[in-house]
Amino acid sequence: MSPILCHSAALFHDKSRCNGGEPVPSRHQSYYTEGRGQFFVIITSSSTVTFFITVFTVRHVRHGDVQPHPGLPGRGPGRQRDMSVTEMFSHIQGFLGADQDVREDIRKVVQLLEQAAREILTVLQSVHQPSGFKEIPSKCARARELFCTVKTHIADLKTKFPAEQYYRFQEHWRFVLQRLAFLVTFVVYLESETLVTREAAAQILGIEVVREKGFHLDVEDYLAGVLIMASELSRLAVNSVTAGDYTRPLRISNFINELDSGFRLLNLKNDPLRKRYDGLKYDVKKIEEVVYDLSIRGLAKEAESAGDK
Amino acid sequence: MNTRGGDGCPRKKADAAQDRDAGDKPPTPVIAAFKVFQQELDTKHDKYERLVKISRDVTIESKRTIFLLHRVTSVPNAEEILNEAEVKLDGVRQKIGQIAEELRGEDIYQFHRAFTPGIQEYVEAVSFLHYIRHRSLISLEEINASLVFMRTEEVGAQDAAETLLPGTHVLTFQVTPSDYLLGVADLTGELMRMCISSVGNGDIDTPFQLSQFLRQIHDGFSYIGNTGPYEVSKKLHTLRQSLAKVEDACYALRVRGSEIPKHMLADVFSSRTTLIDPEEGVV
Numbered sequence: 001m002s003p004i005l006c007h008s009a010a011l012f013h014d015k016s017r018c019n020g021g022e023p024v025p026s027r028h029q030s031y032y033t034e035g036r037g038q039f040f041v042i043i044t045s046s047s048t049v050t051f052f053i054t055v056f057t058v059r060h061v062r063h064g065d066v067q068p069h070p071g072l073p074g075r076g077p078g079r080q081r082d083m084s085v086t087e088m089f090s091h092i093q094g095f096l097g098a099d100q101d102v103r104e105d106i107r108k109v110v111q112l113l114e115q116a117a118r119e120i121l122t123v124l125q126s127v128h129q130p131s132g133f134k135e136i137p138s139k140c141a142r143a144r145e146l147f148c149t150v151k152t153h154i155a156d157l158k159t160k161f162p163a164e165q166y167y168r169f170q171e172h173w174r175f176v177l178q179r180l181a182f183l184v185t186f187v188v189y190l191e192s193e194t195l196v197t198r199e200a201a202a203q204i205l206g207i208e209v210v211r212e213k214g215f216h217l218d219v220e221d222y223l224a225g226v227l228i229m230a231s232e233l234s235r236l237a238v239n240s241v242t243a244g245d246y247t248r249p250l251r252i253s254n255f256i257n258e259l260d261s262g263f264r265l266l267n268l269k270n271d272p273l274r275k276r277y278d279g280l281k282y283d284v285k286k287i288e289e290v291v292y293d294l295s296i297r298g299l300a301k302e303a304e305s306a307g308d309k
Numbered sequence: 310m311n312t313r314g315g316d317g318c319p320r321k322k323a324d325a326a327q328d329r330d331a332g333d334k335p336p337t338p339v340i341a342a343f344k345v346f347q348q349e350l351d352t353k354h355d356k357y358e359r360l361v362k363i364s365r366d367v368t369i370e371s372k373r374t375i376f377l378l379h380r381v382t383s384v385p386n387a388e389e390i391l392n393e394a395e396v397k398l399d400g401v402r403q404k405i406g407q408i409a410e411e412l413r414g415e416d417i418y419q420f421h422r423a424f425t426p427g428i429q430e431y432v433e434a435v436s437f438l439h440y441i442r443h444r445s446l447i448s449l450e451e452i453n454a455s456l457v458f459m460r461t462e463e464v465g466a467q468d469a470a471e472t473l474l475p476g477t478h479v480l481t482f483q484v485t486p487s488d489y490l491l492g493v494a495d496l497t498g499e500l501m502r503m504c505i506s507s508v509g510n511g512d513i514d515t516p517f518q519l520s521q522f523l524r525q526i527h528d529g530f531s532y533i534g535n536t537g538p539y540e541v542s543k544k545l546h547t548l549r550q551s552l553a554k555v556e557d558a559c560y561a562l563r564v565r566g567s568e569i570p571k572h573m574l575a576d577v578f579s580s581r582t583t584l585i586d587p588e589e590g591v592v
Contacts, residue, residue, distance in 0.1 A: 085446045085522065089529030092449070095486040096536045167418035195339050211416060219349050262343030267351055 102161050106172045109157045116153060117179045120146045124186055128236060130243035136190050143187045144204075150180060151206035158215045166215060174221060180205055181217065181225025186232055193251060195259065198222045220273050223263075227276045230256055234283040237290045246303035249290045260284050356411060357423050363407050364427030370401045371427070371434040375499055378437050382507045382515075387441075394438050401431055406458040409482040417483075425488055432484060432492025437499050444518065446526070449489045456482040487538040490530075494544035497526055501551035504558055513562050520552075520559045527552045 120143050126132045127139060161169055184204050188196035201222060202209045208216040233256060237249040260280060268274040294300040336344070374397045381387045408424050432452060439447035460478040484492075500519055507515040530537075530545050 085525035085529055088446055088448055089526075089532055092486050092490060092529075093533055093536070096533060100536055164416060165418060167416045167421075170418075195342075197338075197342060219346055223346065258337065258339050262339050262346075265340070265343045265347045267347065267354070269354055 103169065103172065105160045106157065106169055109153060109160060110173050110176055113150065113153045113157070113173065113176045113180070116146060116149045117176055117183060120150075120183045121179070124183065124190075127190065128239045130239075133240065133243050133245060140187050140191050143183065147184070147204050154206055154215065163214055166211065170218075177217065178221045178224040178228065181222050182228035182232070183225075185225050185229040189229065189233070189255070193255065195226070195255070201225070220271075223266075224273060224276055226259065227263075227273075227280055230259060230280055230283045234286040237287045241290060241294065246294055246299045249287065249294060250300055253287045253291045256284055256287050353419075356415070357420055360408060360411055360420050360423035363404055363411070364424040367401055367404045367408075367424075367427030368430045370397060370404070371430040374398055374401070374434040375437055378434075378441060379499070379503060379506065381441055382503060382510050382512060391438065391442060394434075398431075398435055398438065401434070402456060405431065405456055405482050406480065409456070409458060409480045410460070412482075413480065421485075425491075428484055428488045429492040429495060432489055433495040433499065436493060436496045440496075440500065440522070444522070446493070446522075449484065449486060452489065453481070453483050456484070458482075487541075490533070490537055490541055491544065493526065494530065494541060494548055497523055497548045497551050501555050504555045508558055508562065516555065516559050516562060520555045523548075523552050523555050 123139055123142050123146065127136055132139070157173065181201055184201045185196050188194065188200070196204075198217060198219065199209050202217045205217065208214045210216060211218075233252050237252045240246075240248040240252075263277055263280060266277075268277060291300070374394050377390060377397065378394050381390050384390060405428070408427075412420065435452060435455075436447045439445070439451075458480045460480055500523055504516045504519040504523075507519075527548055530541065530548060533541065535542060
């Protein structure tokens with residue numbers, strides 16, 4: 001019986017080492033301890049079995065007809081008691097389990113964020129319909145209301161993990177954050193036909209711009225949102241012609257060309273942002289074609305002069 | 310309007326003149342914003358590349374240490390090799406100190422992919438040396454305890470687990486549990502090779518110890534299962550193969566060990582086990 005008690009005692013001792021936190025980095029302390037508690041029942045039973053097998057094997061080997069080989073040094077334990085292999089893995093499992101718990105929490109909030117993003121998208125998609133053009137201001141107002149929900153969810157998300165580990169869990173919310181950046185950019189364009197700044201976009205979402213200040217909008221996610229909007233604008237150019245608005249495509253064209261010049265300043269690596277940027281030239285081309293179609297038929301000039309009068 | 314950033318002064322002046330002629334303010338807010346983005350992205354990418362370079366150096370030096378440690382079984386004076394390995398690993402630790410320097414004030418996970426291969430290789434090397442010396446698995450805490458660096462510079466930002474001492478500066482690098490796991494998984498491959506080669510050198514004691522040790526590690530990984538990083542699942546497969554080879558070696562030793570002269574044991578293994586290097590197993 002005693003080996004079992006010793007082993008379990010060692011594990012409990014181990015837990016207190018983890019909680020006491022001197023070799024363990026402080027950033028792990030706050031939420032890892034919670035994870036360890038669940039595993040104790042399982043740990044004791046499986047490792048006890050392993051312990052017995054280990055003891056048995058060692059004894060068996062010693063009784064064999066083997067001679068100690070002089071070539072390999074450092075046989076004796078002579079140092080302070082090392083954690084056994086089993087203990088080490090239990091210890092690591094504690095970290096991994098806690099990590100998984102955090103990710104689970106994050107996933108739940110991200111789902112809510114995605115839901116909110118979909119609602120905003122539904123509102124804004126309707127601007128492509130012919131009837132939608134007149135209602136742009138009201139749709140933007142509605143979208144802005146919905147951004148408040150987004151703010152609430154993001155505030156909740158911030159509480160689920162230590163603030164300094166943003167990039168550790170980034171992949172969970174990256175997609176939805178890029179979507180949200182696109183939606184913000186699109187709303188601001190519809191309202192004022194300008195490019196929302198990163199600072200303003202972050203403010204609408206209730207987050208920071210600078211990493212050190214907290215949950216922030218990474219520049220790459222902001223740029224991804226801008227590029228998604230560019231695709232949306234190329235579609236809007238086409239649909240506004242269909243709806244009879246012949247001046248909008250020209251303004252969209254100027255805007256997109258300026259964006260393109262801006263993006264050309266960037267030195268991008270072969271990452272997802274670069275791939276998305278590669279799509280921008282097709283958007284530029286499509287809009288130019290729309291503008292060309294309008295200008296050769298004189299439709300654009302007509303609309304302009306009508307507007308002047 | 311086609312402004313390209315980063316050119317020399319005369320070019321900028323010409324561009325600015327062009328803008329003025331076209332009636333635009335030089336530069337527009339959009340372009341100005343993108344110039345800021347350019348700088349931000351460039352800085353980040355440069356740091357990432359520097360870390361990749363250091364990580365490669367760490368990988369190479371750690372691999373060389375592992376090759377050095379393999380010679381322990383075939384050389385009479387093992388202590389010399391161990392000391393040499395220790396010196397090499399100290400060099401690697403200095404490189405890791407450079408990584409810690411680069412990461413000062415940063416979120417380490419933003420750059421984790423850059424240096425994780427090097428760190429895994431380092432964990433493999435240092436745990437290999439630890440096993441040869443002490444016949445046990447080095448702990449994560451022990452690895453991290455040796456990755457503490459003293460710098461006598463000015464105060465920097467607080468993000469990478471620093472503590473301020475008057476005058477000097479302590480910088481630490483923390484190996485993450487998942488990098489530790491992946492390094493240990495790679496260690497098992499080296500242990501398997503050591504087992505086979507030690508048999509070839511007439512040492513019939515080590516294989517049994519190694520078998521027991523590897524089995525414990527394997528059981529540990531099975532316990533962790535899918536909850537670890539996904540690379541662990543891939544390495545678990547290789548680990549099973551390594552363990553099987555070592556267990557077969559022990560079986561052959563147990564069944565036939567007494568019959569065959571030691572110097573011929575190697576030939577027994579050559580026929581039974583696959584994927585052995587031609588150099589190993591030869592006295």
